[in-house]
Amino acid sequence: MSARRQGNRIPGYRAYGGVLIVSTLLNQERRAYMMMDSGAAYCCITPEIARLLRYDLQRPMARRSIVSAQGLEAEVASFRLQSLQVEGIIVQMLEVLVVHFPPRLRIDGVLGVNFLERFRSTFDFDTATLVLRARSV
């Protein structure tokens, strides 16, 4: 990964309610709209994106227990992406969970803490921008 000191500014857009959505490229082959969610421990993708990435949902890398703010508890499949790219930033070997989203949410997943923690991540809501700076050693 290579975030310059001044930070890489990732342009996104703000959907209804002000949430920030950015375009990502998964495994260098499938693009996905993902919502920023610093309240999610892991990145998530929908089952449809998992199928497009040719993941076998019956044979996940692991299964994780999840619990949501609404009280949903479930066991979900987990896979390791070869890469997740946002603009010029590429993160390799990133674990993602496969989660069903309600049909009215037409996003492909969320970028959670296991991605954001790899940087000094900030959200510039005024300009609908995700800013990723290299972490101090």
Add this chain to the structure above:
Amino acid sequence: MAKKKNAIRLPQGVSSLEQIEAQYADQWVLVEETHWNKNGQPLAGRVIAHSQEKETVVATGVQYGKQHRDVQLFLFYAGEKIPEGVVVLL
């Protein structure tokens, strides 16, 4: 009307993403990306499938992806990703 500066000339069958969003409004669209900006963001592509039924487009995408391993596919909803009035709380 003056042409847009830096407008790209697209081959037949290829449309800009803005054109695709407008033409297939409120549908799910599967696009094979063909043109990108310097940051790798898609600018244009070829529409492979479109439907109001997401599963129809996903199924096409799975098959198309098996037959064309080296392409970048973009499946998206041509419209608001979060409908007005729907507050997201995950």
